[in-house]
Amino acid sequence: MTTSSRRHFVAGTFTVGAAGLLGTGMSAAPAAAARTRARPGPGGTSGSTDITPGDPRYEELATRGRNKRFTARPKAFRVATTTEEVVRAVGEAARSGRRVAVRSGGHCYENFVGDPAVRLVIDLGEMNAVAYDPRMRAVMVESGARLMDVYRRLHDAWGVTLPGGASATVGIGGHVAGGGYGALSRRFGVAADHVYAVEVVVADAAGRARAVVATREPGDPHRDLWWAHTGGGGGNFGVVTRYWFRSPGAVGDDPATLLPRPPAEILSSAVIYPREGMTRAAMRRLVGNFGRWHERHSGPGSPYAGLYGGLVLLSRLRERESGQSAVSFTHVDAGLPNAERLLQRYVAAVTEGVGVTPYVPGTARLPWLTATTQLAESQDTEKGRQKIKSAYLRRSLTGRQIDTLFTHLDSADHSSEAASVSLQSYGGRINTVPSSDTATAHRDAVVNVIFMNTWQDPKADAENIGWLRRMYRDVFATTGGVPVPGRDGADGCYINYPDLDMADPSWNTSGVPWHHLYYKDNYARLRRIKSVWDPGQVFGHDLGVRPV
Structure with a gap:
């Protein structure tokens, strides 16, 4: 763990997990203005031409992705600034038979953008506007906008937010398409629950491209396309250029009433467990406490719906550098009745009977946006070559599973000082x-x-990937190495953390296909939508939705 990471732990914000609008004069005009204006791309272009190898901009675009295991080197990049530019790019690629990938924030954990089969990458980073659209009576957000910028603009302009993730630089395009959850989701649902409409550039079988706006309105003939982008994952059906957000049940045309209002203040707390005394039995108690608490307190009517907690378990190499074996962190809406008592009861329940004397830095009362910013800064300290896996749980991990975590976290068969397992509140x-x-x-x-x-x-790829694979496989050993929905308390995987091992019979021996882990019974409908909206299979990746 870096010195910066330790400082954030002490400050009360911890690793989890995936600008003022009015003051800057940003337009609140109809979204058509955002669609037609031309913003300059890198080097002064408007995004209408290919950026190919040899162009001084190409290398920066090739290495922009966050996971440094992968470098995208397609035949060309296209930096789009308007929907019309995306339509042209998709149409040209479809007619020439070029495979297309799209990138907004560049946080994909697998090599979907850098796949050699991809010949054109459309980069949406310059499409980052946030504005109220009075015709839609919804807040329009372009797909290249980064989460923290979106939160800040929504908060400063109208005092509202979206219940999305923590990383500041994740692009909203792929995040929302995969569902998107975070610290406010127990109270307000996932970010995709608040999507009213989506604009998607699609291509027909003849390679003709067009932009389609699909809404959640029951009578919308394009409603299936909207549905597919509320958790169907990015890169499957077309290029999302814009979302419109309005919460279900919201009425009127005041943007200050159309989305959730975040807490005014957050109580931020931490409990830091030292390496000394963190035995196998102690970890079993700590992790079991966390899981059992969430079994009891994750109903929608729970007084703890405004509480978001995490438990980060650190590997031995990370412990040596930090002196910590685990960190429990909590964010609570300070405006809840008895908020401090709720926080104290939660901390007591998680720490009860662990038998390790923790360090408790204290509780900080922070403005919501400040707490959210600090949470993002803490998460975003981890940069480099990465491998990630995920699991949804319907109940606590078992004693055997926790012992397995302890064994692997305590091992020395990898070289990373940034290895961890993080359990986070859901429900x-x-x-x-x-x-x-x-x-x-x-x-x-x-x-x-x-x-x-x-x-x-790069020379440490095999040992570090192998260590994570073995730990995950052994934790879910009773269900074929993966968290099969409905078996032994598991409920599958999160598509925003894609993992090709789920489709590899060497690591998934369950007999359950990868798509059931990510989409469960919704996959059949996603396949039908894929067949209708991407008949030429212009879009796709190794965990992409397959047509019927």
């Missing part, structure tokens, strides 16, 4: 939405688990 309002209402199918889980390793040396 609450998320689980009130029927699984078929959106493409986000995981509506029964109470905890999400992130298995993550980050390292720097």
Whole structure:
């Protein structure tokens, strides 16, 4: 763990997990203005021409992705600044038979953008406008906007937000298409639950491209396309250029009333467990406490719906550098009745009987945006070569599973000082939405688990990837090495953390296909939508939705 990471732990914000609008004069005019204006791309172009090898801009675009295991080197990049430019790019590629990939924030954990089969990468980073659209009576956000910028603009302009993830630089395009959850999701659902409409550039069988706006209105003939982008994952059906957000049930045309209002203040707390005394039995108690608490307190009517907690388990190499074996962090809406007492009860429940004397830095009361910014800064310290796996849980990990985590975290068969397993709060309002209402199918889980390793040396790829694979396989050994939905308390995987091992019979021996882990029973409908909207299979990747 870096010195910066340790400082964030002490400050009370911790690793989890995936600008003022009015003051800057940003337009609140109809979204058509955002669609037609031309913003200059890198080097002064408007994004209408290919950027090919030899162009001084190409190398920066090739290495822009966050996971440094992968470098995208397509035949060309196209930096789009308007929907019309995306339409032209998709049409040209479709007619010439070129495979297309799209990138907004560049946070993909697998090599979908850098796949050699991809010949054109459309980069949406310059499409980052946030504005109120009075015709839609919804807030329009372009797909290249980064999460923290979106949160800040929504907050400063109208005092509202979206219940999305923590990383500041994740692009909203792929994040929302995969569902998108974070610290406010137990209270407000996933980000995709608040999508009213989506603009998608698609191509027909003849290679003709067009932009389609699909809404959640029952009578919309394009409604299936909207549904597919509420958890169906990015890169499957077309290029999302814009979302419009308005919460279900919201009425009127005041943007300050159309989306959730975040807490005014957050109580931020931490409990830091030292390496000394963290035995196998102690970890079993700690992780079991966390899971059992969430089993009891993840109903939508729970007084703890405004509480978001995480438990980060650190590997031995990371412990040596930091002196810590685990960190429990909590964010609570400070405006809840008895908020401090709720926080104290939660901390007591998680620490009860662990038998390790923790360090408790204290509780900080922070403005919501400040707490959210610090949470993002903490998460974004981990940079380099990465491998990630995920699991939804309907109940606590078992004693055997926790012992397995202890064994692997305590091992020395990898070289990373940034290896961890992070358990995070889920459930609450998320689980009130029927699984078929959106493409986000995981509506029964109470905890999400992130298995993550980050390292720097390319020569260490095999040992670090292998260590994470073995730990994950052994944790879910009774279900074929993967968290099969409905078996032994598991509920599948999160598509925004794609993992090709789920489609590899060497690591998935369950007999359950990868798509059931990510989409459960929603996959059949996604396949039908794929057949209608991408008949030429212009878009796709190794975990992409397959047509019927």
